[in-house]
Amino acid sequence: MLQFIFTKTERYPGLEVEHNQFQRNVQTLIVNFKYRGFWRTILGVLAIICAKVGLPVLEEYRFFKQNRRESGLDTDGIVELDELDIPDGMRSSASRYEAASDFEFRHVLEKLHIDYPAYNFIDYGSGKGAIHAAAARYPFKSVSGVELSGEMHQIALRNIETVKQQDRVRAASLTSVHGDATSYALPPCPHVIYVFNAFGADVLQAVLDGISADLADVREPIYFLYNNPMHHKLLDMNPDYTKLWNAFGGKWMVFAKMK
Template identity: 65%
Template sequence: MLKFVFTKTARYPGLEVEHYQIMRNLRTLLVNFKYRGFLMTLLGLAATICGKAKIPFLQEYRFNKQNLRESGLDTDGIVEPAMMDIPDEFRASACRYEAASDYEFRHVLERLHIDYSAYHFVDYGSGKGAILASAARYPFKSVTGIEISGALHQTATQNIAEMKRRDMIRASSLTSVHSDAASYSLPAAPHVIYVYNSFGPEVLQEVLDRISEDLCNVTEPVYFLYNNPMHHNVLEERPDFHRMSKSFGGKWLIFVRPGNSDEFRKAG
């Protein structure tokens, strides 16, 4: 038990970066209270405990079930790379699809303290669009997902249509693009970049090179939100990006390319 509390571990070795799980769990609890409220958080905790004890009680209140009811979108499930319809040359670097936590993302994003209307948002490896839906809550200039799987991209497109139908979008535009990450060109403007361990280090390096090339003349800060940062060393070895903070016990790392103005706030 003490090893679990005081050392870095991975809940799913090989699929998850080592981090301080106790810190992640405590921060996640606080974030759930912040966005979900006291009652629904307690019900979610009770449902989790019942599930681990194999007691079929309150399971409709599990946090992922609450998320699906709140969004009304098709973002659930896990899709392994072997089941994805992607070109063979990208399969070795692909990682599985699994929706990220809406509340973790919103907490990290809001800690940047930026003017969303001055920024574009891009999610590399956007899957079914769970984080696109979260980012679209904010008045970004645009929210764009890049997804190499045609099936996942199609689901994201359907989710975007549903969000438009229900008037859930505050961003000026919201779209999913069927493309490999390194081929996508960014407009020369301030960006918030998001990656949920979508690919291996070689592709990540290519993506970062493309970001640096496309945004070389942008003077404002460029932010890189890295969820489950399995290949964080790729970013840490680059002179143009600097690590701002760790979140959720190191389950998230936030980097920034300061730009010429050097005006950015540190996220906690």
């Protein structure tokens, strides 16, 4: 039992970082109780169990269906790399779209205990906009996403309009940009940066180089929230970054860049 608890594995080799899945599942359950509430979480767990044993009941309480029904956003699912409309020359450094958990994100973000109005938030490889829609719940100076796929970007724009109509935006501005993460310029102010394994090591290194250049004069900490950190060694070996903690069994890593 102890060997299982402390063993790092990945369910999807090549697509998911090795992490302690037992620890992740426990923390995910706790976070669901925190944001979803007791009964909706219990129903969601029962729905998963029913699906695994082949019982056609409680299907509407599956977590992803709860999310879509309650948020009104089109953010769930997986879009494989060959289905994404991105330039052929960039495919070798791109990753598939996979929905991220806004509850995991909110838990990690809130642990920073930052002054939100002093910070910009940027999501590199923002897909359908689930995470920067979640970030807009907080009073950031601005919330932006950068997405290479035109189709994903258009979905993100629709989702942004939805959260605005629902009056759930506390950030001073909320935008999605269709473009290349390596050429996106950041204004020289404090940032919280989020990446969900959106690209390969070569593009991540170019993004890190751009961050260093654009934010060279910023004296406040720059936070880097890395979800599914397949290429975390680039930050581990970078003397400008300090790892603050792991979350969800190592499925998330949080770094800070100090002046």
